[in-house]
Amino acid sequence: MGENWFQREFLAPKRLVFNIIFYGLHFFFFGYGWHSQATNKKLSALNALTWSVWTSRGAGLVLAFDGGLILVPMLRNVIRVVRPRLTWLFPADENIWFHRQVAYSMAFWAMVHTTAHYVNFFNVERTQVRPERALDIHYTQAGAITGHFMLFIMVLMYTTAHHKVRAQCFEAFWYTHHLAFFFMIGLYAHATGCFVRDSPDPDYITSFPFYSTEHCLGYESWRFTIWPGILYFGERIWREIRARRATRLSKVLVHPSGAMELRIIKPSFKYVAGQWLFIQVPDVSGWQWHPFTITSAPEDPYVSVHIRQVGDWTHGLGERLGAGPSVVAQLTAAAMKGKEKEDSVYGTRGDFVELDPGSGARPLPAVRIDGPYGAPAEDVFNVEVAVLIGAGIGVTPFASILKHIWYRQRKGNVGSLKRVEFFWVCRDAPSFGWFQSLLQEVEAAQADPNFLRINIYLTQKISEDMLWNIAINDAGAEYDPLTLLRTRTMFGRPDWKAIYSRMREAVEAGQYLPGTNAQLKTKVGTYFCGPSVLAKAIKTACDSETSANVNFSFAKEHF
C-alpha cells in the first residue's frame, strides 16, 4: 500500500473538501456555542461554572447540528428524487457513509458534552449556584434523563451496527436501529428541562413548548432539528402506505441454480433499470424488509427479483413457496448434469420450473414491496461507452440494465450510448445459472455484434481434469462449454489497467467508436457492483487512464 489509512481517509481531494467543510462546521458551531454562552450577561450565574459550562454548551450545539444531520442521509425517497439533479454536488449514493460520519462525530461530541456536564453538575452541587444536588439534576431533570437514555441507546445502536454484527444477524441491527425513534424523542425533549436559564427555578408554562423562552435561554435547536425527524417519520409512513397498495405475486420460478425468481405485479410501482426495492413477506416475517435488486426491466409487465436461499429469511421464504431445499437440490443436481446434456440449438442448463399455485398446495403468499431506491447505473444512457462490471452476486443490477438496454435498442433509442462492455467476474459460473440464461437471451438478440460485448472472468481455481475438458471441448465449439454463451470465458482475475489502457488507445485511435469525432471528449462510464477491494482497483485504473480525449468516470453501488 502506497498510502496509509490517514492519507486515504482524510487527504484524498474529495475527502479533504468534505472534511474541511464537515469538521469546519463542527468547530464553528462549537466555537459559537462556547462564545454565546460565555458572553451572555443573563447567564452569568451559570458562567460561574467557567470552562465546563462553555464546553458543554458548545458541544451541545454541535450535537444539535449532528442530530439534525443524522436522519438526512436516511431520507431515501427524498434522495431518490433529488439525486439526479445533484450528482455533481455530492455523491448521494454514499448516504450510508455520510450517516456513519455523522454518527462518529456524534459519539465524539457526546463524550465532550457529557464529560463537561459531569463537571457542571458536580460544581453546581458544590457551589450551590442552584439549590440542588448533582443527583437531582442527573436523574430527575429532563435534560439529564434524556441524555443518559440517549447515551445508552447509542451504545446499543452503535454496537449492533458494527459491520460484523450486521453481517451475522441483520435483524439485530435492524430492530435495534429502530431505537432511533426514542433517541430522536430524547433529542427533541433534551432541553425541555430548562437547564439553561437566568432564573433559579425553571420557568415552566402551560402552553407548548411548556417552558417560557423568556427565562429558558437554550438554543431552541429543536426548532431546526425536528424537521428531518418529521420528514423521516413522514417518509416511513408514506413507505408503509405505498407498500400496502395492491401487490400480487403472480409467478414463482425456480431456476436450476436454486435461485427463486419472484414475479410481482404492482401497477403503482414505477422504477428505472438498476434500482432496488425492499420486499416483505408477512407469512415469513411481518416486520422485516429485505433489500433486493430489481432484475426486470421497466418495460417488463412485472417486477421481478431473484432470490438465492442463503439466510434465515430466504430459506423461510423458500419453504413457504414450496421451493424448499429438497426441490432446489434436485434442480441443482439436474442443472449440473445439464452440462453434458445438449438439448436444443443452444444448450440450456436445465430449464427453470414454475411453481404452480393451483396444484393443491397453499396459495402464493402475499408480498409487499417498497421502493424503488436509487442506484448510479441509472445514468448509463448519458455516456458513450458504458462499462458494466459485476462481481459475484453484484451482477444482479445489471440483469435489469442489460434487459433495459436491450428493450431500448429494439426501439432504437439508446441515447448517446454507443457501446456496452459488460464484465462479469465470478468465482463459479454454475451458481449463477439464472443469469446465464438471461445473458443468452440478450446475446442472441444482438444485431450489431459490436454493441454489447460480454466478458466473463472465472476466478475459481480449476482442476486439471476441468482444464483438459475445457481445452478440448472449447476448440471449435460454437458456444463456450462453461457458460453456453458465444462469448468465451476467461480465466483468472482481469487486469483492469491493461483493459482500460487498451480501451483508451482504441478510442483515441478512432477504432473503438466508428464515426466519432476525435475532437469530442469521449465519456466512458464505469458502473461497478461488488466488493470494495475490486472497486478500488478499478477506480485507480479509471483515474490513471483518463486523458484529454477520454474521460473515465466511476460509480459504485452499495448494498
Added chain:
Amino acid sequence: MGNLIWHEWSRYVSLTATVYTLWAAFWGILYRKFFWDFVGGTLRAPGGLQPADNVAFFIDIIVKAPVVQILIMLHAFALLALEFPAPFLKGTGIYRSIPLRIVMLFGQAFLAVLFYQGTNGTIYSLTAAIGYTRALMLGEEMKEAKDHRGRGGKA
C-alpha cells in the same frame, strides 16, 4: 442474516463500557465524589452535600484518596487488554475465557457504581456481562483464530 454471535456483540459493548469507565475514572480523580453520599447526607449552601458519618470509609477511598478510581483504571486497562486483545494475550486460554470476562465486567460494574462519574459505566458493563452470559448459555465458544487465513504468502 443468520444468528447473532453474542460474544462478538458483547465484546463491542464491553469495549465501549471499559473505555467509558476509564475516561470516567480519569475525571473521577479530578472531581472526586462518592456517588452514594446522598444517602443520609445533608445539603448545605455553600458547601454542597455533606455525607453522613457512616460512609466515612468510602469518603476516605474515593474523595480523600482516589483509591477506587485508580483501582478501576488499572482494572479497565486489564479488561481492555483482554478484550482488544493485547498481543501477548492473543491466542491464550485466558483470552478465550468468557466466564473471566463476565467476572471482570461485574467487578468493573461494582467498582464503577461507587463514584460519581461511573454509573453509566456500570450500566454498560452489566449490559456486556448479560450479553456474555447469554453467549455462555447458548454454548458459544471463542474459537482460536485459524492461522494463515487470508494472509497472502504465508500459507
